[in-house]
Amino acid sequence: MERSILSRRNFLGLSMGAAAGVALAGCGSSGPSSSTGGGGSAGSASYWFLTGAPGEGIRTNTVNRFNQANPDSKITATTFQNDAYKTKIKTAIGAGQAPTVIWGWGGGTLRTYAQAGQVEDLTSWFGENAAVKDRLFPSSFGAATIDGKIYAMPAETVQPIVMFYNKRAFERIGAQPPQTWGDVMDLVPKFNAKGIAPFSLGGQSRWTNMMWLEFLFDRLGGSEVFQAVFDGQKDAWSNPASIQALTLVQDLVKQNGFIKGFSSITADSNADQALLYTGKAAMMLHGTWTYGGMAADGGDFVSSGSLGYMNFPPIDGGKGDVSDTVGNPGQYYSISSKATAEQKETAKKFFKDAVLADAEVKEWIDAGAVPIVKGTESAFGASKDADFLKFVYNTSANAKTFAQSWDQALSPTAAEKLLDNIAQLFQLKISPEKWAENMNGVIGQ
């Protein structure tokens, strides 16, 4: 009797352990089962990147071109879906199974890789290959540089966050796009009276809400406010400008500035874009990467010229430069320090010869994106999206400060805390002061 009770108890305990253990372990292994793992054979390098048009096709073409030109040192590509990749790459690097070429967003995540000694220092390589460095936007190197050393090659496209608007919605209420924050607040009741939501927002994704704070902080207090946080200054979030910005955004929420139910809309499903092109919402603050989606799914919305775009408007009395912008200054390719010497050589050759070569640059432009290569404006004219491309180019090139998105710039720990608190702020569950207090707690982590 005694023994059987004991063993049953053990069994129960063990099965609970199994459930929790599997839950924890299971989380780490989301990804395609075809994954080839790290390493690979001696000369051939592995490369993991994201799925999704148009990037996936362009990245694949670049790899194929490189492989055709270099039959001896091939690159094997494996693709991952965005959210799965974020977990998978961390797990793989942690287990010493990283691919040779690591695709990433730079900033805080790259910092954790660099501090763990998992990625190659490319500073001297860029010194030897100045031509590679000099043809790229200088602003793109900020997020690749950790403590003065370059750990990644900036690549692909520049993606500032801009204010999109639906010209048809503005015609319906007979108003002009806002020139200042005051205009924005004046427009809110006008749109609501016509049954149009002033702003579309995919609030469940949380980083979508963050874009609002990034601009409000900048326009009110200048780029120094976030820089102080980034530099780890004590209580930097309690800056008067940040409290004011947090209050402004809560005012906008209270005045129904955002679409009803915004906190249950995700950006992944593109529902926020759909709200804009169907005319249910008049404006949307979003990254320029949404342009392609709206052109593809929005019927004649983009092709008929109904999509308007502009930089975030200034705020009266604000200290920030109106040309400042925020977003992704580029994407970042790093080389795993665990790769063999041959693999590293292959990867460097790939960076030098294939990444952002003329053929790839052309493909990005055709897809409606601006590659981070200098002097591509002349190629925009031939594109059907010439106006938008010029706008993105000028917004990026003329920006006094091109800040990296906060959640990418900060460490994963601080970023998660930030996103959590932003979600609470938009739910009006915490006050601006409480928000600042919570965030001051993770400064420098």
Added chain:
Amino acid sequence: MTSLAPPAPRGSTTTSAQGGRSGSVTWLALPAFLMFVAFAIIPLIGVLVLSFTQWDGIGDIHAAGFDSWRSVLRDPGLVHALWVTFLIMALSWAFQTPLSLLIGVYLATQSRFREILAVIYFVPLLLSSAALAITYKALLDPNFGLGAGLGIPLLQQDWLGRDNLALGVLVFVVSWQFIPFHSLIYQSAVRQIPKAMFEASEIDGAGRLRQFFSITLPQLKYTVITSSTLMVVGSLTFFDLIFVLTGGGPGDATRALALDMYKRGFQASLMGPASAIAVILVLVGLGLALLLRRLGGRDTTESQMEGV
């Protein structure tokens, strides 16, 4: 996850009562036991060890003593996550048990269309939680969902954007998915109740209601406990559904313990505190399972068939 756990053996003590055969039974259990050691005990020990370390999932693992435990236990988020987990557990139990019981009893009777209905009831259990969550999310979308599409004002709520509604939706979807499973348990248990009992009570003049409360329900005592254990312990591990449906939102209104663990571990790169939460999760589950067994009466050898 609930459906994976085998129902606790009711009469496990009979094995030793019969005696003599326990030797061969032990050998039969060996393969399962080895799997168990490899995939349950070793990871559990790993998690326990990790909870006393500091690790971002990438760099080196440093011993950190009780730092992780201190940060987790001091965080008001833990109390909130425990409360949310408890709410989901209690509400989904309170919602599922009566419905499963009634459907189970109904399916056990010899009425028309019973078999067809049984098949239809069973369909939700066959669907994956993630697919269910995506479907419900689309149906409940405040701007493009069912309510907006059909123009029914009652359905045009901000279902996943308000704290209480989001929790309610979660409980509803969980119940919708698992009621078929528990109905099945009840159905088979009802069928095992000897017919003689019902016949005898009929002679004594008992109506259907009286039969239900005086015979069916008491006879289902152990089934209720089994089913409740599965519901309660299973609800601790709800992760996929919440992750896809609400992501813990709005704010942190549906941030249950399992989701909190994932977010800390894999999004905030704090493997130490996440492991501490995993250990808490194991302890809570263990405690609840033992508590439910106690509630079922100390002596499980007691017969329900006395006098039959």
